[in-house]
Amino acid sequence: MLNPHQKLNPHLFDKDVEQVPIRKGFGEGLLQAAEADKRIVGLCADLTESTHMLAFKQKFPERFVEMGIAEQNLAALASGMAAMGKVPFITSYAMFSPGRNWEQIRTTIAYNNRPVKIAGSHAGISVGPDGGTHQAIEDIAITRVIPRMVVIAPCDSIEARKATIASSKTDSPTYIRLAREKTPVITTDETPFEIGKAQVVFDSRVSSDSHKRDLDVGIIATGALLYKALKAARKLNQEGKNVAVVNLSTIKPLDEDTIIKVAHDAGAIVTVEEHQIAGGMGSVVAECLAKHFPVPIEFVGVKDLFGQSGTPDELIAHYGMDEKDIHQAVLKVLLRK
Amino acid sequence: MSLTDEKVKLLEAKALDIRRSLIESLIEAKSGHTAGPLDMADIFTYLYFHALKHDPKKPAWPYRDRLILSNGHICPVLYSTMAHAGYFPVSELKTLRKFGSRLQGHPHREWLPMLENSSGPLGSGLSQAVGMAMADKIDNGKTSGKYFYCLLGDGELDEGNNWEAIMFAAREKLHNVIAIVDRNNIQIDGFTEDVMPLNPLTDKWKAFNWHVIEVDGHNFRDIDRAVGEAQAVFDKPSVIIANTIASKGIPAFERKFEWHGKPPGTPEEIKTAREALGINKN
Numbered sequence: 001m002l003n004p005h006q007k008l009n010p011h012l013f014d015k016d017v018e019q020v021p022i023r024k025g026f027g028e029g030l031l032q033a034a035e036a037d038k039r040i041v042g043l044c045a046d047l048t049e050s051t052h053m054l055a056f057k058q059k060f061p062e063r064f065v066e067m068g069i070a071e072q073n074l075a076a077l078a079s080g081m082a083a084m085g086k087v088p089f090i091t092s093y094a095m096f097s098p099g100r101n102w103e104q105i106r107t108t109i110a111y112n113n114r115p116v117k118i119a120g121s122h123a124g125i126s127v128g129p130d131g132g133t134h135q136a137i138e139d140i141a142i143t144r145v146i147p148r149m150v151v152i153a154p155c156d157s158i159e160a161r162k163a164t165i166a167s168s169k170t171d172s173p174t175y176i177r178l179a180r181e182k183t184p185v186i187t188t189d190e191t192p193f194e195i196g197k198a199q200v201v202f203d204s205r206v207s208s209d210s211h212k213r214d215l216d217v218g219i220i221a222t223g224a225l226l227y228k229a230l231k232a233a234r235k236l237n238q239e240g241k242n243v244a245v246v247n248l249s250t251i252k253p254l255d256e257d258t259i260i261k262v263a264h265d266a267g268a269i270v271t272v273e274e275h276q277i278a279g280g281m282g283s284v285v286a287e288c289l290a291k292h293f294p295v296p297i298e299f300v301g302v303k304d305l306f307g308q309s310g311t312p313d314e315l316i317a318h319y320g321m322d323e324k325d326i327h328q329a330v331l332k333v334l335l336r337k
Numbered sequence: 338m339s340l341t342d343e344k345v346k347l348l349e350a351k352a353l354d355i356r357r358s359l360i361e362s363l364i365e366a367k368s369g370h371t372a373g374p375l376d377m378a379d380i381f382t383y384l385y386f387h388a389l390k391h392d393p394k395k396p397a398w399p400y401r402d403r404l405i406l407s408n409g410h411i412c413p414v415l416y417s418t419m420a421h422a423g424y425f426p427v428s429e430l431k432t433l434r435k436f437g438s439r440l441q442g443h444p445h446r447e448w449l450p451m452l453e454n455s456s457g458p459l460g461s462g463l464s465q466a467v468g469m470a471m472a473d474k475i476d477n478g479k480t481s482g483k484y485f486y487c488l489l490g491d492g493e494l495d496e497g498n499n500w501e502a503i504m505f506a507a508r509e510k511l512h513n514v515i516a517i518v519d520r521n522n523i524q525i526d527g528f529t530e531d532v533m534p535l536n537p538l539t540d541k542w543k544a545f546n547w548h549v550i551e552v553d554g555h556n557f558r559d560i561d562r563a564v565g566e567a568q569a570v571f572d573k574p575s576v577i578i579a580n581t582i583a584s585k586g587i588p589a590f591e592r593k594f595e596w597h598g599k600p601p602g603t604p605e606e607i608k609t610a611r612e613a614l615g616i617n618k619n
């Protein structure tokens with residue numbers, strides 16, 4: 001059952017659920033944050049419209065900086081602006097920022113401890129027809145290993161808006177992972193969001209007949225695949241399994257308490273992410289649980305492969321991150337309990 | 338106004354002190370870079386003891402000029418100059434590269450907060466300097482009065498990141514960015530023109546719409562004239578290509594790329610270095 005305290009979209013499971021690109025929420029959040037904080041500047045590497053920085057550029061032309069196709073300069077120059085008191089948001093596709101400019105991000109932003117916010121659009125395999133070169137499925141791994149870096153993968157456009165605004169108020173270097181395609185709107189304006197806090201969005205025990213039982217499994221998802229995790233959970237619930245689903249939008253710093261509690265209650269975990277299994281959110285969860293509360297874990301994600309052209313649906317299915325794959329992973333992990 | 342004879346003598350004496358201190362810190366550290374720090378000692382001396390608007394007692398003074406070191410490996414000369422300028426005790430130079438020292442092997446501003454930036458990985462210092470100038474332009478227009486001096490090695494111009502920043506600064510006409518390239522002609526693997534030719538270097542910068550000035554990097558009057566000229570240019574950023582002699586001050590080491598990345602180590606090398614710089618260690 002959906003957790004009522006989360007105040008999720010009541011039409012979540014409707015056939016015609018509203019779908020909005022996550023990156024759009026970033027654009028709205030940036031505009032809102034910039035209206036409140038004059039220190040905010042926006043830098044973009046020749047992708048102003050598709051990264052949704054265009055509205056910011058039009059409203060605050062004097063605070064917008066066009067970088068051209070130069071992602072290394074994008075990161076290092078933003079560090080310099082932050083040194084003078086600015087709060088820079090830098091945008092490109094995730095493959096190029098934080099992909100191409102990783103060392104500049106590490107040294108000039110994180111090592112220097114400058115509050116630069118890196119918005120990586122078109123992350124994940126669902127970029128679709130552009131093909132494997134443009135599908136960033138390693139970005140969580142490369143950002144989360146950088147000391148101080150906060151890593152957020154919002155589940156929908158509303159959460160992206162909240163994450164953008166929240167990140168503008170911190171002094172931390174931050175990576176915000178954004179997806180290109182339209183995806184279901186899961187949350188509402190009232191849904192709680194806090195950087196560093198995981199949210200239990202679904203819990204079978206909410207329904208009266210099962211609230212005393214333990215969970216059978218906990219599903220931890222990040223990004224837009226949270227929607228598929230929720231659908232899988234609903235089906236499992238109908239099949240008599242007690243399931244909890246966690247929206248782990250902040251991958252770093254990790255909300256260890258929530259992860260450990262779900263692992264404790266369920267005794268088995270499935271992680272779901274549109275990212276390489278190696279080094280991604282599932283790895284973060286596994287590192288935490290191996291230390292604090294070891295339970296069997298199955299990982300839904302990309303299995304050490306590059307992507308290819310196709311529709312987002314085709315690719316999600318081909319690379320094993322669909323609702324049925326989550327369902328299968330749950331059945332598999334239950335056998336290991 | 339050009340430098341007085343008295344001022345030139347004072348700067349020359351300071352530069353010698355700075356060379357002596359940095360070579361002693363390298364001998365003590367038993368690792369680190371020799372050639373670049375020695376050949377940039379005159380320019381660092383000129384900047385810290387003449388050109389920079391700064392206050393070592395108030396390093397966070399917001400109206401200060403910024404000095405951004407891009408090739409962090411020449412930090413022995415940065416540390417030595419800052420110590421002589423009064424940022425921290427000269428005695429601290431002996432801690433260079435040691436565990437717990439504020440004087441990290443490559444500069445880290447968290448350990449030494451009066452640094453403008455951390456550096457070491459080459460090619461991104463100019464971007465940071467340009468970013469600072471850009472932020473300053475947004476806040477204060479074109480006439481803030483601050484200068485952003487970025488010191489680069491010639492070898493590091495191999496890095497593409499530099500040319501991204503060079504294009505950007507020209508587009509924005511950031512006249513208060515003054516890049517100074519240590520044209521010592523060496524890098525780790527050999528002479529720059531053998532490893533990856535940079536010439537015609539002045540033409541390259543000119544083609545990217547920078548104001549280019551070439552100087553003798555060991556002549557204070559030349560350096561002063563070049564910095565003055567750079568400050569007077571209003572519609573372009575400026576670069577000073579400072580022709581320097583690698584390892585300047587220790588003739589036995591001069592111009593040799595082998596001295597790029599090691600300190601005087603053997604007793605004979607240490608003796609040679611100290612004798613050349615007139616260091617009396619009894």
